[in-house]
Amino acid sequence: MMPVWLIASNFMREQRWFIALMLLYIAGVTTLMVIAGHDPETLLILKQEALYGIFFAVVIAVAFFQNERKTRRIIAVLSKAVSRRQYVAGAILGVNLTTLTFYAGVSISLFVLYPDARVGGAAQFLAHLVVACLLASVVTVLYSTFLHPLVATLAAGLTLVAPMIAERLGGPHWAVVLPVYALLRSALRYHPEAPFAAEPGVLLLAALECVVLWIFASWIFALRDITTPVE
């Protein structure tokens, strides 16, 4: 477990300026909304901010393997007692610690803008977003273990959108096949002063899919040559 934590915390440390920028953005938008006063669009902007987390998760996850291979720093890590499975887990954890920090900022913003917001509802709202982020990052990591970052981004995007299209064409059960869309849809229905309609079954399914896809990504990554010869 320690190598996973070390890889993740180092990744997060490397993203510190990006994290700072994201938090600054949230602080700026929150300040602006406090000064401007509440209107119906405040919640919409807040939800929009929350959705950015998914975008950030995909973008930083897709860059991880490419950067590590390009800079050859992956060699020094995998020359130690670190398995490919631990390495992939470290990448996923690192990405999600970064987005978790972002969501911590979103939570503060939520309670600044809505001091009377229900704590339970807000926690469930954020849980849906965090799990959606986790699943989106695992899907992206899976593709980036064997595809060029650009192709991996496209593949991840299509995979995450596919259940939405399938739902329209084939019925509502398709939305939970890879439930990032289903979780986001629930999150978008959130209101700070109303009870949140949580979907614990979908959350659980998403968490299980994360484990399965992580194992699959590790298996693919273990088959890959991580270095190209310098000779």
Add this chain to the structure above:
Amino acid sequence: MEPALEFAGVTKEYHSLLGRPVVRALDGFSLAVERGEILGFLGPNGAGKTTAIHIAMGFMRASQGGGRMLGEPFGDPRTRARVGFLAENVALIHRSADAALRYYGALNGLRGARLQKATREMLALFDLADVATRNVSKFSRGMLQRVGLAQALVNDPELLVLDEPTSALDPIGRVAVREILQRARAAGKTVFLSSHLLSEIELICDRIAILVRGRVVRLGKTADLLESAEEAELVFRGVDPTLFPQAVAENGVSRLKVAASAQRATIERLWSAGGELVRVNPSRRSLEELFLELAREKESRP
């Protein structure tokens, strides 16, 4: 005793995007590195040295064949905790030298006081204590290589796999690394050393393997490989110097280099002239001469 590192018929082919083999980097490569020795691994550029090392470390998969490292199949993460590795182009996390060493030590399972002690020892051993708090991204290539060596040794490994460990070091640094490797051998550790610095290999290696086009073309003890079977030096005295005009007189004896085929006839001629043969020295080539000879053979092959 089982070798520390063993390659058995390893072939590695690099393929195009369509799956066609483009380059055969290793071609049935076999080699055993015995425990407690320093084995020099030589070869011209493109011979497949780095590929072999990367397969042993588990960074790549062999197309055919396989091998064992410290008794376990290649790529076993637990085995790597007992191995120290330095890549040809050192690339480390962008943190202070001290933090980087602690990071890599921790990845190898070191914790707490043991990790702190090992880090301090490595910083001192590689003369990095004064720059321990500086970020390695600001280091010169030589300093980065020293941090690279330190991270390879931080876990006190049984087997050291070093790819060009002194290429960026100054002469003082090279001597220091040579002494460290000799101490490691004295402590019973094994060193698998790939280098283009032939003088260094000649000085410290017990055996040498020369790789050309993905195959070992020479393997043996350093002294045996450098001994020339084609030439010998005769040392003699008590004859008229004009009889052997090519001989060089020195300290009351004469020295004459003769081809192996002419050795017997020359000695008989010396004796019949009443001379005394003091000794016959096998002629030694430098490692550079041997290396160039093999590299030229490679070029002349289709």
